Amino acid sequence: MITPERIDPPSVADERTALEGFLDYHRATLALKCAGLDDAQLREASVPPSSLTLLGLVRHMADVERHWFRRMLAGETEAGPIHYTDDDLDGDFRVSEGDSWEAAFAVWQAEIDAAREAARGRSLDDLGVGARRNGDPLDLRWILLHMIEEYARHNGHADLIRERIDGVTGD
Numbered sequence: 001m002i003t004p005e006r007i008d009p010p011s012v013a014d015e016r017t018a019l020e021g022f023l024d025y026h027r028a029t030l031a032l033k034c035a036g037l038d039d040a041q042l043r044e045a046s047v048p049p050s051s052l053t054l055l056g057l058v059r060h061m062a063d064v065e066r067h068w069f070r071r072m073l074a075g076e077t078e079a080g081p082i083h084y085t086d087d088d089l090d091g092d093f094r095v096s097e098g099d100s101w102e103a104a105f106a107v108w109q110a111e112i113d114a115a116r117e118a119a120r121g122r123s124l125d126d127l128g129v130g131a132r133r134n135g136d137p138l139d140l141r142w143i144l145l146h147m148i149e150e151y152a153r154h155n156g157h158a159d160l161i162r163e164r165i166d167g168v169t170g171d
Contacts, residue, residue: 004031016124019144026151027112029171030061033158034101037165043095046161054161055104056093057154059083062108063092064150068143069115072130073122079114082107119144 006028009021034042034054042055063082070079084091124141131137163169 004028004035006032015141019124019141019148020119022148023144023151026148026155027061029155030057030151030158031105033155033162034058034105036168037101037162039100041165042101043097043099044161044165046157046164052093052157052161053095054158054165055095055099055101057158057161058101058104058108059095059099060092061151061154062104062111064147065108065111065115068147069118070111072138073128073140073143074118075129076118082111 006025007021009025010017013021037054039055042058043053046052060083063084066079066082070076082092088094119140122140124139124144126140127137128139128143159169
C-alpha cells in the first residue's frame, strides 16, 4: 500500500481553492488512516457491538462522493449506489472477507476523480440537479462544505478505529 501525500489546505486563498483544498486534505487524511494496514486489519471492527471498520468508511465515502457529485450535482441518474441497496442502506459499511483494500481504494479514487470532473468548470453558485430532502436546491458550495463535514466526521471515527487496531494516533 502506498502512503498517500497529504497537503495542508492553503491558509490564504480564494473561496473555491480553500474549499477544494480542505476537501482534498480530508480525503488524504482518510487514506492515511488506512495506510500500512493489511486487509484483515482494515476489516477489523472498532468496538463491539459496532461493526464500523476503516474499509467500511472508505466504501461509504465512495458512495457519498458518487451521490453528491455525480447524482445530485451532475444529474447522472445511471450512477446508482455502489455498495448499498434500498434493502440494505448500510451495505457500504458492511464488509466481508472478500472485500479488499485494493478494490475499495480503486473505486473510491475513481469516484473522487469523477467528483472532480463533475465540479470542473462550474461556479460555486451553480445549482445541482438534485435537491435536499426538504426540496431546497443546493449549489456546488453547499456540496463542497457538506463533503468536508462528512469527511471530518468520519475521519474522527477513523482516528478511533486506527488507534484501536494498532495504537497509531495523529491528525
